[in-house]
Amino acid sequence: MKKNTFCLSALALAISGLMACSPAPQENASNKNASQSSENQSQMSAQTESERLSAFFERTFEEDLKRSPVSQSYLGYKWDYGEWDDVSEEAKEQKIAISKNRLEELDTFDTQNLDEQEKLSVELYRYELERSIENDEFRHHNYVINQFRGPHTMVPSFLINIHSVKNEDDAKAYISRLDKVDSYFDQVIDQMKLREKAKVFPPKWAYEQMIQASENVISGAPFDTSESPSTLWEDINGKINELDVEDTVKQNLLAEAKAALLTSVRPAYQSLISELESQEKLTPEGDGVWRLPEGKAWYDNRLSWYTTTDLSAEEVHQIGVENVARIHEEMKDIMKEVEFDGTLQEFFEFMRTDEQFYYEDSQEGRQRYLTEAKQHIDNMREALPEYFGLTPQAKMIVKRVEAFREQSAGKAFYQSPAQDGSRPGIYYANLYDMSSMPTYQMEALAYHEGIPGHHMQRAIAQELEGIPMFQKFLSATAYTEGWGLYSEELAKDMGFYKDPYSDFGRLAMELWRACRLVVDTGIHAKQWSREKAVDYLVQNTPNPKYDAQKAIERYIALPGQATAYMIGKLKIMELREKAQQELGEKFSYPEFHDEILKDGPVSLAVLTDKINGWIEKTKNQ
Numbered sequence: 001m002k003k004n005t006f007c008l009s010a011l012a013l014a015i016s017g018l019m020a021c022s023p024a025p026q027e028n029a030s031n032k033n034a035s036q037s038s039e040n041q042s043q044m045s046a047q048t049e050s051e052r053l054s055a056f057f058e059r060t061f062e063e064d065l066k067r068s069p070v071s072q073s074y075l076g077y078k079w080d081y082g083e084w085d086d087v088s089e090e091a092k093e094q095k096i097a098i099s100k101n102r103l104e105e106l107d108t109f110d111t112q113n114l115d116e117q118e119k120l121s122v123e124l125y126r127y128e129l130e131r132s133i134e135n136d137e138f139r140h141h142n143y144v145i146n147q148f149r150g151p152h153t154m155v156p157s158f159l160i161n162i163h164s165v166k167n168e169d170d171a172k173a174y175i176s177r178l179d180k181v182d183s184y185f186d187q188v189i190d191q192m193k194l195r196e197k198a199k200v201f202p203p204k205w206a207y208e209q210m211i212q213a214s215e216n217v218i219s220g221a222p223f224d225t226s227e228s229p230s231t232l233w234e235d236i237n238g239k240i241n242e243l244d245v246e247d248t249v250k251q252n253l254l255a256e257a258k259a260a261l262l263t264s265v266r267p268a269y270q271s272l273i274s275e276l277e278s279q280e281k282l283t284p285e286g287d288g289v290w291r292l293p294e295g296k297a298w299y300d301n302r303l304s305w306y307t308t309t310d311l312s313a314e315e316v317h318q319i320g321v322e323n324v325a326r327i328h329e330e331m332k333d334i335m336k337e338v339e340f341d342g343t344l345q346e347f348f349e350f351m352r353t354d355e356q357f358y359y360e361d362s363q364e365g366r367q368r369y370l371t372e373a374k375q376h377i378d379n380m381r382e383a384l385p386e387y388f389g390l391t392p393q394a395k396m397i398v399k400r401v402e403a404f405r406e407q408s409a410g411k412a413f414y415q416s417p418a419q420d421g422s423r424p425g426i427y428y429a430n431l432y433d434m435s436s437m438p439t440y441q442m443e444a445l446a447y448h449e450g451i452p453g454h455h456m457q458r459a460i461a462q463e464l465e466g467i468p469m470f471q472k473f474l475s476a477t478a479y480t481e482g483w484g485l486y487s488e489e490l491a492k493d494m495g496f497y498k499d500p501y502s503d504f505g506r507l508a509m510e511l512w513r514a515c516r517l518v519v520d521t522g523i524h525a526k527q528w529s530r531e532k533a534v535d536y537l538v539q540n541t542p543n544p545k546y547d548a549q550k551a552i553e554r555y556i557a558l559p560g561q562a563t564a565y566m567i568g569k570l571k572i573m574e575l576r577e578k579a580q581q582e583l584g585e586k587f588s589y590p591e592f593h594d595e596i597l598k599d600g601p602v603s604l605a606v607l608t609d610k611i612n613g614w615i616e617k618t619k620n621q
Helices: 011-015 030-046 049-067 069-075 089-106 116-138 151-161 168-179 181-197 204-217 231-241 247-280 295-307 313-337 344-353 363-386 439-449 454-463 477-493 500-524 530-540 545-557 561-586 589-597 604-619
Strands: 396-400 412-415 425-429
Touching: 049 069, 049 089, 049 116, 089 116, 089 181, 116 295, 116 604, 151 168, 151 181, 151 204, 151 231, 151 247, 168 181, 168 231, 168 247, 181 247, 204 231, 204 247, 204 545, 231 247, 295 313, 295 477, 295 500, 295 561, 313 344, 313 500, 313 561, 344 500, 363 396, 363 425, 363 439, 412 439, 412 454, 425 439, 425 454, 439 454, 439 477, 439 500, 454 477, 454 589, 477 500, 477 561, 477 604, 500 530, 500 545, 500 561, 530 545, 545 561, 561 589, 561 604, 589 604
Parallel strands: 396 425
Antiparallel strands: 412 425
16 A cells, blocks of 8 residues: 555635635745755655655645635644634735645656556646636635625534534633634635725615624624523633633633624624625626626636536536536426326426425424434445445535525535544535425435435545645545535435335435536526526425526536536446447446546546546446
8 A cells, every 4th residue: 555645725615705815934044055966866866756655645635724724624633723714815826826836836746657547646736726726716706705604604614513622721721712703804805805996796675684693603702692592602611610620710611702893803704894885886787797897707617626627518518408407307207206286397396395395484393304314325335336446434424504604604504523533424404494305305405415415425535645736635525525425326226215206305315416518508608597597406306496496596606617517427427328339247236336436536638547447447347
C-alpha cells in the first residue's frame, strides 16, 4: 500500500463556500537562499518522483488546512479552533497566486516515472487548479449571501453542528468564535459592497428571507426579554453545562459567552441586516443571472462548473424536456397498476392532497417520519454486500433541520462525517412543512441522502487509502449528485420500492431532477420569471406549490447547480448499460460501483475514462 498523501486545494469548495487562502510564510533571509537551494536540490535528487509528488501533496494539504480554521473543524482538527476563515479580497488574490504557483510546480513532475494512480492524481489536481484560475474571472458574480445559504446561517449551523465542546478549552474557542463574528461579518459586508460595485445582487424577493433568517439568529434571550433562549444561547448553555468542570468555571464561561453574543454577534447581525436592507433597494428587476453584467457568460461558466461538461444551456434544456416526457410515460404505468381512473395531472393532484400520503403536522408526525426514514436506511444497509465491495465505516444519523434555518433550507441534504470519526454523517430532513414531505417519496429521499447515496460516496471517499487527500474533497457536483440520483434507481434494481406508490415516489424525484434542467435553463438563459418556473413544476410534477416555490428560489440563488443531478445520473446509467452490454456475465455490480467510488469525486470525462478502462481490463481477465 502506498503512503497516503495529502492536499486540500479543493476542500473549501466541498465544505465551506467562503474559504480563504493566504500565502505560505516566506523566508526573508536572502543570505540563506544559496545554501537552501543547494540543500533542496540534494534532497530532490535523493527522492524518487513518487516521493516528490507525495511530499508536494502533503505540503500543499497542510498549507491549505492551516489557512482555513473552518476546514480544520470540519475535518476534526483543532489547530485554530477559535477562528473564522479570512474571506477578504486580499486573501482571494493570494489564493489565486498560490494556485498559479502550484500549477507551475506541478509541471516539474515527470509523469513517466509515476504509476497510474499517481498520474490520475496529477490529472485531477491540475484540473482543479486550472478551473479555479479560470473561474476567478467571475469572482464577484457569485452571491456571497443568498436566502438559501450564506454566512448568516453558516455561523449558527457551524457552531451548533461542527464546533464540539469536550473541555474548557473547546468552550473558550467557541466563545472566541462568537467574539469574532463581528470582524468576520465586516469582511462579508466588504464582499457584498464589491458585488454592489459590480452590480451583482440576488433578486429583490430574496432579501426579505435573508433578513428574516438573520433576525431569527438574534431573537430570544439574551438578545431580548424573551423567556425562550436564542438558538446560539441554548447551544452554548447545553455544551458548557455538560462539561465536567466546577460550577464556578461553568458560570464564568457562560458569562463570557453571553457578553460575546451581546457585544459581537448582535451588532454583527445588525450590520449585516442594515446592508441587506440597503442593497434590496438597488437590485435590478428579474430573477435569472441574465439580468447581471456578463450574465450569459457567467451562466455558461456555472453550467460547465457544475456538470463538468461543455453542454450548452439549450442542450441541457432539451435533455430536460425529453426526460420529463419519458418519466411521465413511466408514471402512467404506475397509474394503471394502482387502478387510478383519470389523467396524469389528476393523479398528481391526488398524490398532493390525499391524507394517506402525509403525516400529521405535529411533533408525533415529525418523529414518525424520522423513525421510518431511519428504518429504510437500516434495511438498505443489510442489502449492500451483494452490490458493493467498498462500504463506509463512518456512522450516519437522521436529523431534523434546526428551527432557525428550516424555513430557508432545502428539502433534504447531507453533511459528511468528521474524518476522525468524532462526528457521524447526517441526513437532514426538513420537516417545517409536512405537506412538502410526502411518505411516498420517503424511500427514495433516504436512499439519495443516506445509503447507498451521499453517505456511501462521501464517507467512502474520506476513508480511502492510497490516494491524496484532495481527491477525497474535489468539487465535482455532477459526480456526487449524479451518484445520489443514481442510487435512487439502483435501489429499485436491488428489490426495494415494493409499494407502487413508493416506486411512483422514486419516479417523482427523478422527474423533479429532469424538470430542473428545464427550469434552471429557463430562468437563467431564457429569462423565465420565478412565477413561470414555479407553474412549470406544479403542472409537470406531483409536488405541492410551496415545494415548487422554495425549489425555484434555490435554483435562482445557485445558478446551474440543479442541472448537475440529472446530467450526472444519466452518464452513470449510460456507463453501466455499456458495461452490462459489453461484459455480459462478467459484469459485476460490486466491481462497477467500486470503480466509480475508489478514486473519490471526478469529472464525468474522467469517470468515463475510468469505466472504459475497467471494461477493457475485465474483458481480458
